[in-house]
Amino acid sequence: MSYKDEWLMIEANDDIDEDFHREPTEEFLFYRAVANGDVETVRRNCEQARFEDQEGVGVLSRNPVTNMKYHFVVTTAMITRMCRQYGMELEQAFRLSDFYIRQLDDIHTESEVCRLHDEMVMDYTERMRKYRHSNANSKHINACREYIYSHIKERITIEDLADALGVSASYLSRLFKKETGVSVSAYIRDRKIDMAKNLLRFSDASMIDIANRLAFSSQSHFIQQFKESVGMTPKKYRDKYYMVEWNIESEPDAPTQDGCGKPPAGPDKP
Template sequence: MSYKNEWFLLEANDEIDEIEHREPTEEFLFYRAVSTGDIETVRKNCEQGRFMEGEGVGVLSRDPVVNLKYHFVITTAMITRLCRQTGMELEQAFRMSDFYIQKLDDIHTEEEVHRLHDEMVMDYTEKMRKYSRSDTNSKHINVCKEYIYSHIKERITIEDLADELGVSSGYLSRLFKKETGVSVSAYIRRQKIDMAKNLLRFSDYSMIEIANRLSFSSQSHFIQQFREVVGMTPKKYRDEYYMVQWDIEPGPIHSDGGDHGVQNKQLS
């Protein structure tokens, strides 16, 4: 029997009406909450366990773990698309999606899928909260930001960005400073340091390896730049924050790029 004929029989079976699905409006509102950075709504949804077998998700597999994995992929795809439409950089949106979906390969229980789901949606929500509070940029500047994100491991110059956009470096430099309040070089440095902070927290790369991966001219230059931005050396930062995750609180995001109103705890 073909799959199409099997579906016709299932569709005609009264039992199909017994399969409950979450209202599309509710599901869409949740996706919108993520893409608009609505921390409270998304956290409440996670606390209520809406992403659970029998609690709002349909049946896509008879295996409960596989079923949740399928729904996880669907949820991630929808959130990625909406976040992208709302302004998240294309490369960042899809790299995050790939990262979390690939994590499913190492998961074998429903509880682990639930936990990954909640971490994924909160990660997207927090990033969109920051974006929605700070982004008023033109298309040129958003393209610049996307280029910087996707080439963060390389040495990036204002000339590279100007060539990408087909404008003069002087014009782009003035436009970037006007719209973001910082120079191109300061923005690139901030993005590289943010990436370095993640590597210091969640990897075992040495200082020289991190410096090389992010195309700093030397280890000493990396340490100097890191200290100027963060206020401490990379070694001290790793000593304090290695394998620490953040508990997101709905506190303000300040223009200095710091995350205020957050607590942290040691990963188990």
């Protein structure tokens, strides 16, 4: 018997499924809250353990943990696409999704899936909050931001950006400064420093490895640029913040929209 035939038999049995799916409106409002950067609404959803409440969300697997994992993947996919629609850089949105879904491989209990869900949605929400507060740019500038994020590990010049967008370097330089208030080179440097902060906090990579990974001309140049931007050397930053949890209420050096932090865990679902 084919799967289609099996479904037709199940569908014909009126009393096979007494459960009804909840209205999709609630889920879409939740996804939209994430995409809008509405931290309070999303945190409240987590505190109410909505993800843990499986009533009305459908049974995707007979195994409770696998069922919750499937729902996690669906939620992550929906949030990723909505955040992308609301302006998150394409590569950032999908790399973040891939990262969180991969974490399911090492999770074996429902409570762990719930904690990962809360961390994932709060991460997306905080990134979107910062993005929406800082971004009101034209199509060209948004394309610049996209390119810079996707090529952050390379040496990027204004000429590279201009060629990618099909405009002159002088025009793009003026437009970028006008709309963002900073030069292209300063913006690129800041994004690289943001990425360096994450590597210093959440990895054991050496200074030279970080400098090479982010295409600084040398280790000394990386240290100089980092100190000018952050106010302390990379070593002091690592000594102070290595593996420190991200607190979105007070974020003295919390990761920016290109960072990777850990919001407080809580219970769960849309």
